[in-house]
Structures are given as structure tokens and as C-alpha cells.
Amino acid sequence: MAAPGDAGAADARLRRPTRTLYCDQHLLVHDKTVRRRRAVLALLVVLSLILISASFGGSSSGGLHTVQAGFLDVLSPIESGANKVLTPVHDLFNAISDVFNAAGQRDSLRKQNGVLRQELSLAQARARENADAAAILGLDKRDDLSADAPVTADVISGPPTLYVSQLGIDAGSSAGVAVGDPAIGDGALVGTVTQVTGNSAKVTLIDGASAPVAGMDGPSGETGLVTTDAGNTNLLTLNFARDVTKIHVGDQIVTAGWQATDHASIFPPNIPIGTVTSVPSVVDPGASITITPATDLGAIDSVQVLTRLPH
């Protein structure tokens, strides 16, 4: 039977923290590791935020953008080479994707083919009627785009994220490409050149462009501004049309040939932009008309950059 005094002493011993050399060292090393880990993370996060602030707020001729342009200059030949080497892989993936999409595309194209045949016969009849008048007015000067000095370029990189509609091409300032030049792909408007280096350039696609494009409804001649449909990366909208009742689903929207705003590019007239897919049911001058781009912006392999247009 232990005396009460002995029991109190034993309790006191138990309550005393057991401090051994091994435990202290272990805790010390652990604390140091945790502090180091947190410090590295904090440093990287702060560095990222500084870079974002500097890059986002800086001018296009600033130091960071110069570094970025220099890096792109160095990387573009590697990108171009890798793109050529990996073309079989690219084609294989595309072939697999095509197999899955073939049935749907076939049905859609059959319907489209029927509509186009009707339109073709109508257009041929109108073309015969208009040929003489057009010749008189001198409108037949714009039969093709050769006057705009098109530069053909291969696509070497696609959109980096779901939020950026941008393509990389293997032609740059050395080929005459400049910021603001329109890019055409598969016979339709694709976008505008927004960044240029010596041997490469970045094309911002029309579904991600910040500047509007002056568009015109093919059948009715109604004009408006074509802008991106916020949140829907594969759609466009036609705004500010004077009489939306003249525009119908299935109509072709083409470039109007005039500059939409001071900062927008000038596009040659009559380049297809897309097809009207929905028109507001209620007559509203401010209502938007939805357009599906004429070309699949996610499957462009090469583009033509029109280099001889006024900016």
C-alpha cells in the first residue's frame, strides 16, 4: 500500500512532460521541414502573383512581353519541327475522332447538301442576272483574295485552355504577317493575328476576339456587329441589326467589308463568318442573333493570313 505522499509524487512525475533528446530533435527537424515547405509555397505563390500583376498590367512593349516574344521566337522552330514529326500521331487521333463523328456528320452534311443545291441553282440564276451590272460597277475586282497577298501558314499549336481561343501558326513578320491581319481557314473567317514574332504568330479566333467584326446577312443585306457569345466558346452573335425580321435561320453571315470600331481590323467583304442558328422570336431591336461559325474552329490545320490590308 503506497502512502498518499508517494502517490502525489508519482502523479507529478507522470504530469511532467517527458523530454528526451531524440524527441526534441525529431520535433525540431519536423518543424524545420514544415517551415521550409510553407516558405517555398509562399515564395512561389507570391512570385506568381507578381508575374501576373506585371504581365497583365504591363504594356505590350514591356520587358516581360519582350521576354515572352523572344521565348516564342526560340520555341517556334522547335514547335514547328515537333509538329511535323508528330503529324502521324495527330492524324491517328483525328482519324479516331472522325470515326466517332462520321455518322452524325454524314446526316448533317446530307441535309446541308440538299439545301446548298437549292441555293446554288438560285444563286446561279441571280449571278447571271447580276453579272452585267457588277461588271459595270467594277465589283468583280474582288473575285479572289490574291490582291490581299495571302500567306499560307500551318497551325502549330491549338488553344491552350478552354478559356483562350488562340492558334499558333508558323508564319511571322519575316513572311509579312502583322498584328491585325485577318486569318482565313477552310474558306471562312477564322480570326485576327494578335501577336507576331519573326517566324510565328498567334491568331485569336473569332469566338474569342475582343473586337467586333462588321457582318452582313447574305440574303437580305442587313448589317450588324458580330461578337463572341459570352460563355459559349463555339458560338457568335450578330447585334445591332436594323431589321431582325429580315434575317432567318440558315442565312449565311459574311463580312461587310468595313471597320466595326476604331480598334477592330478591316476584313475583306463577302468572307463567310457563319450560319444563323437562332433568331429572337420577339421583334426587339436590341436582340442578338446566334451564329455558328462557318468552319470548325477546333479542327483547323492551316490558315491564310491576308497581309495587304489597311489597319
Add this chain to the structure above:
Amino acid sequence: MAEQTHVGMRLAALGFVAVLIQVTVLSQLRILGGETDLSPLVVAAAGLLLGAVPGAIFGFGVGMFVDLAFAQTLGVSALIFCLVGYGAGRVRELRAPEAPVTPLALGAAATAVAAVGYAILEFLLGVDNPISLLLVRDIVVTVVLNSLIAIPVHSVVRRWLVPALPDDPRRRRRRRAYTTGGLSPLSRP
């Protein structure tokens, strides 16, 4: 020190090749509206194999390379991938996951974090592209596609990095299993 340099060089080569494949091939392939994004998978795999600090540093490097290669706002991808690498490394340090589906789950989580992180940062930077149902669908498709390739990507990253690592617990256990018939020497009578 030599081992660290060796690992660093292998990581640099891995990041370079991964971003190059992303730029030249994967960014041009759209499947069901989405696209595979190799970068978060590679960063998550490296973080899972190496730990939080190397994962964060590797993620930052890959992100910087992506920002430079795609001419984006510098630092956006660096910030996101740095956090992805750190998170994957912490999963390894806290849970030491051994399940075969860990790379798949972590790859899906890393892709989702990267996609949502981009959305938030782009929104904060004032890009006029708010979240829509279409975008949510594209994000879901990308997460699913990345989940499908997460295990092969992890396997490739593991094969590339393991020879440079000083100590791999799984390799050690396999060696012990081979020499002791699967039993720890302590458990033998």
C-alpha cells in the same frame, strides 16, 4: 547533391516534352468538345512521386513554360500548377496512398482544380467569358478524358523518375519480398 541535380534534370526534360506534346498535338485535338490536358497530370504525378516541395517547384516551372509557350498572361498557369503539385505532394506525405486507382483519382482532381482555377483567375482578370453550361460540360469532358489517361501518364512519369530517386519505398518493399519470401525479417521465427 548529384542525385538532386539528376532528378532536376529529369524533371526539366519531362516538363519540356510534356508541354511540347501538349502544344503540338493535344491542344489541337478536340474529343466530344473537350481536350486532354497533359500538364496537370504530369505535375500531379511528379508531386505524388516526389513530395510537396519538389511538386510545387516542378508545377511552377511547367506553368511558366505553358504561359510562355502559349503567350498567355505570365504567372497564371504557374500559380495553378504550383498549387496542383503542392497538393499532390501533400497527399503523398499525409496519406502515402498505395491504391492502384490513386493516380486516376488524383489526375481527375488535379484536372478539375486546374480548370476551375483557370476559370476563377480569368474571371478575376476580367476576361469576358463567364461560366456557362457549355463551359461546364467542356470541363467535365476534359476531366473524364484526363482520368482515362491518368494511369498511363503516371506510369510513364514514374518509369522516368524512379531511376533517379534515392529511395523508393515500393521498390524497397519489393526487394524485401524477393529476399525474404514476402515476410519482414522481424516476423520470422
